[in-house]
Amino acid sequence: MPRNQLLRLAIPLVRTHGFSREALARSVLSLPVPHQQPLSDAAVLSLFGQGDDARRVLIEGWLDQAREEMKIAQVPAVQGPLSVRDILASRLKSNEPVLQHLPEAFALLASPASGLPPLDPLPGLKHVSKIADEACYIAGDVSVGPAWFRRRATVAAAYGAAELHQLTSPNTAYEFLAHALNAAQKVDSTISEVELFGRYVWRSWAGIIKSSGVLP
Numbered sequence: 001m002p003r004n005q006l007l008r009l010a011i012p013l014v015r016t017h018g019f020s021r022e023a024l025a026r027s028v029l030s031l032p033v034p035h036q037q038p039l040s041d042a043a044v045l046s047l048f049g050q051g052d053d054a055r056r057v058l059i060e061g062w063l064d065q066a067r068e069e070m071k072i073a074q075v076p077a078v079q080g081p082l083s084v085r086d087i088l089a090s091r092l093k094s095n096e097p098v099l100q101h102l103p104e105a106f107a108l109l110a111s112p113a114s115g116l117p118p119l120d121p122l123p124g125l126k127h128v129s130k131i132a133d134e135a136c137y138i139a140g141d142v143s144v145g146p147a148w149f150r151r152r153a154t155v156a157a158a159y160g161a162a163e164l165h166q167l168t169s170p171n172t173a174y175e176f177l178a179h180a181l182n183a184a185q186k187v188d189s190t191i192s193e194v195e196l197f198g199r200y201v202w203r204s205w206a207g208i209i210k211s212s213g214v215l216p
Contacts, residue, residue: 003047005031006039007061018101019059019108024048052108059105063127066094070134085181087135088159092166092173103167125156128163132156154184 010027017023024047025038039047048054073082073090082090095102109123132155136143143151158180166173 006047007057008065010058011062011065014058014062014101015097018098019055019062019105021048021054024054024058052111053113055108059109062098062105066091067130067134069094070131071138073138081140082138084135084139084141084155085178087138088131088155088162088177088181089174091131091135091159092162092177095163095166096170099167099170124160128156128160131159135159155181158184 006024006027009030010023012030013023013026017026021041021044022038024044025041028035028039044054048057070087070091073087106124109127110119110121112120129152132152136152136155141148141151158177161180162173162177165176169176
């Protein structure tokens with residue numbers, strides 16, 4: 001049974017079933033020739049891993065697909081290449097159907113299987129960094145050398161702040177994104193200032209996770 005095909009079929013089920021093993025189990029009901037019953041827990045374990053490992057596979061699969069959809073972002077009334085702001089706004093829009101499930105998903109990604117450390121910042125930083133890199137590439141950014149890294153660091157920090165804001169105030173997420181990008185552009189983009197902005201994003205992300213009640 002093709003694992004990647006089932007993962008793709010499970011992604012639309014996140015809207016109704018969250019980032020759960022049940023969503024993975026029910027993927028076979030959407031096959032061209034659907035199964036009569038969802039996958040057994042043993043089959044989910046065999047295909048996707050045990051416990052929360054299977055859920056992490058689904059979360060990563062959803063994040064990968066949402067990032068791929070940035071390449072075909074469409075913004076009405078915009079002619080020619082899209083701006084970084086337009087592309088990031090389209091990425092925020094991809095969150096909307098599953099917004100209620102994202103705090104728990106982020107909490108799971110930030111929780112190492114070993115339990116140590118209690119919160120791992122690397123998954124969150126990788127998440128926003130990949131989005132920033134994709135947005136800059138699509139927008140035709142031609143930065144090189146240190147400017148390439150600084151540009152992506154500031155875009156990642158701005159997007160990360162906007163995504164965190166979206167979790168608690170979705171109605172103003174797009175205005176916040178514009179504000180965050182403008183603030184990032186006004187920063188004298190030294191490494192130290194970018195690092196401070198990044199630390200703010202991580203502290204805020206950790207706060208959102210803890211306030212969700214998923215972690216103590």
